[in-house]
Amino acid sequence: MPSEQQGNVSIMPTREFLTFVLGDETYALDIMTVKEIRGYEATTKIANAPSFIKGVINLRGDIVPIIDLRIKFGIGEPTYNEWTIVIMLNIHDRIVGIVVDGVSDVMNLEDEEIRPAPEFGVAFDSQYLHGLAALEDSMVIIVDIEALISSDELGIFEPA
Amino acid sequence: MDNLSQFNEAFFDEAQEHLETMETMLLDYDVVEPDIEVLNSVFRAAHSIKGGSAIFGFNAMTGLTHVMENMLDRARNEELELTNELITVLLETVDVLKDILHSYRNDEEIDWDIIESSKARLETELAQAMAQQGSATDASAANTTANDEDEGFGFFEESETTEVLEDEGFGFFDDEAGSPSNSDDEQGFGFFDEDMAESGEEDQGFGFFDDAPGTVAADEKTTSEEIEGFGFFESVEISDSDEAAQSQPQAPDIGVPDVKRTQEGEGYGFFDEAMKARQEQDKIDDAKGYGIYPKDEKASTEELSTATKSRAKPVKASTNETKNVEATSIRVETVKIDKLVNLVGELVITQSMLNLIGNEVQESVAEKMMGALAELERNTREIQEAVMSVRMLPISFVFNRFPRLVRDLSTKMGKQIELVIEGANTEIDKNLVEKISDPLTHLIRNSVDHGIETAEVRKASGKVEKGTVRLSAMQKGGEIVISILDDGAGLNRERIVAKAEEKGIELPSPLTDDAVWQLIFAPGFSTAAEVTDISGRGVGMDVVRRNIESLGGRVEINSSPGIGTEFVISLPLTLAILDGMCVEAEDQIFVVPLVNIIESIQPMAEQIRVIKGSKILWARDEYWPLVDIGRVLGGRDDSIDNFDLSEYIIVLVETSKSRFGLVVDTLVGQQQVVIKSLERHYRRVDGVAGATIMGDGGVALILDVDSLTQFISSDLGGPSYAVRAAG
Known part of the structure; x- marks a missing residue:
């Protein structure tokens, strides 16, 4: 749905993004997709699933998959402790949790502040990126989280 | 009409029920010893549909039910003897109505040709039957028995001519009307389930008609008039009921003057055209379910502001004065029930969590705590049973x-x-x-x-x-x-x-x-x-x-x-809850549906044989291929072929396709689990039917024993007996 997403961008001049940390890099995703943020808890492993799918948890009665983006993109060390954070996302009416190293802030960005992403130098394929934005003196990578989560590459959802 | 659309769904539901009532009643109808009550019920159902469809503008149904009602009315007035053939035709009409209803519901194109042809068919059948059954009808015309309705009818032309007392009615006609018509066989059947079967007559009766429809229409008009006549009342009544409020009159009609009852009379006057709405009936029907009504009707009618008592059929009126029974059921959307079921599932889980915690309490409160927990457990179970029973039909x-x-x-x-x-x-x-x-x-x-x-x-x-x-x-x-x-x-x-x-x-x-x-x-x-x-x-x-x-x-x-x-x-019994055996493999809990389990055994060394490098189990006088749950679902890399199986438990399971053994570490215990969908937020997983939430809040996977067969691979002599190849 990248195209749809971009459509939204042009309509809404300012949007809020949740920034999170993977390894040494700071990423951001549209806060409207975030359902909640919670600590990491043990998952029930799913047989024959790729390693980045940690398993499923019980989110108040819903059986929800947990994905570790650090494993998927080879960023940082996949460690799990009391500070490990899971961002629960609501994407296309499904709930998916992503494991990140930390959640830092909420930032407001205007469209013109988002610059196109470079073709290289980022762990994510550029089709899952909206672009880059400056945060004080560092760069934030804006992820198109809907496109990423629903991508066939991740294979979380049944192929259509 | 927009404001009516919100009622459409209610109408569809009701119409569906009425159609089913009609079908059931027609099937039960005994041609030899007709029960006027049954006819009345069918009539009411048709009438209700007609009224409702008119109000909401589903004209395709209105026209057809109208014709149908005509025939039914004659029958219940004993002007017409319903033969098997006629019942077949009526059933076919019910089928057509169901199709129309379906089309309306799904916003599909209405097939007017079919409607017209079934109308024509009904009319032809009616005309033929009337002709055959003779003159009796005419004579009766005059009678106007006590009922208001009757009178109403009287007005209209030939139409119905009236009502003979029921009792007498049948007497007139000796012979069955074997009318020539033909109905599709299919439809014919339903009516007499049991009755017929025994008699054998039915079959024959049906036999007559092979094909049906397509006949020429008799004059609709006559019939329609009657119907409309009825309509009046309803519209009046309607005012009370929600739906009713909206009714609108459509039909043309004939002003019916007279009528003995003043009330009715008035009723008519108001709405000349109105007609179709027959809400009262609807109401009644709904309230009770079908069929029952004699008194109900009466009662309900009275309540209606417009006192249209008249409608009650003669029969009923005369039969009993019993009090109307208040509606004992309500219509609830299934999503609401599903939600309730889910919530109860949560409650069951929460309760088992509490139980776990309660067991750890050591202090002085422990005893009280346990008592309260036991109470909670009992209440929870009762709520669960009650809620589940709501979904049971x-x-x-x-x-x-x-x-x-x-x-x-x-x-x-x-x-x-x-x-x-x-x-x-x-x-x-x-x-x-x-x-x-x-x-x-x-x-x-x-x-x-x-x-x-x-x-x-x-x-x-x-x-x-x-x-x-x-x-x-x-x-x-x-x-x-x-x-x-x-x-x-x-x-x-x-x-x-x-x-x-x-x-x-x-x-x-x-x-x-x-x-x-x-x-x-x-x-x-x-x-x-x-x-x-x-x-x-x-x-x-x-x-x-x-x-x-x-x-x-x-x-x-x-x-x-x-x-x-x-x-x-x-x-x-239900899709929402499953009796399962919890087993553990590789530190994970899995739930094996109890229905699949034959037995769990701890194998002795001599029961394990090796064929083509794979271990199989000899038990119950046969060889059992094995599926290693720890490996297949638990993520262990080693094959069981390298382990001493006598330290494991083997759960013997069967499906319609095959029998095999599941190798697990230990049995945890039997438990009822609430089935949760894994596909809701994730996707299907081979070998797994779903997930459930355990007492500690963790997730356990429910095994899909059928699909686990795929993890058995090598051949053991037959297609259904195979063994998983060694690693």
């Missing part, structure tokens, strides 16, 4: 369509078949009701088509000419067992084997009877010497089994040559 919701099916089919095939239904009150989860209907239909067709022989053959083999198909349902433990038993020729072992070979279906190796019978579920299998349009294309039986298995059920076949065949379907 009697299986008659499914069974009720079969008398007609059997009647249609047997007529079409020239067989004499009686369908006996037992245990129709057995309750079954609503979701199952919807899903079990197709497989059952197929199996019954199969019994009628392939199972029961023709009368000549039966006679020749010394059986009674009339075959019997016995459809029964019962609850047995945590399962619903549905049996379809015919007293036909039984399955032909040789033919099945030959057919399987011809089709290239692999034969199981110990070729037991059971194994042979299971062959008919193989894709593409059909033993019918020739394909009929009823069955025999061989597309069905494998689908039947698949459908049943997808519901967590299984099918078994028992058959004896010359004596008959029985299909036994076992289904879980």
